[in-house]
Amino acid sequence: MADRAEWLSTKEASARLGVTLRSLYRFIDAGQLPAYKFGRVIRVKSSDVESFIDSCRIAPGDLEHLYPPRRSGDEEAEAGAVT
8 A cells, every 4th residue: 555645734834844834835836845735725745845855955065155255364364273
């Protein structure tokens, strides 16, 4: 027998992701997170939420654009502190 899916409400899914319902609906509408509509109720599979979380992982070095540019004096000070 196939494994049964664990279904989450949109409120439960947004809480698991730590985002607002509005953000969850944007992820669903953009096709980033699969969701299913049963009548007027929208449900998300727990396994799809976990896959979405894994797909959002940040690789090392991807955030370099957030750091201010280094000054030449900073590099010299760090080199002197290492020795």
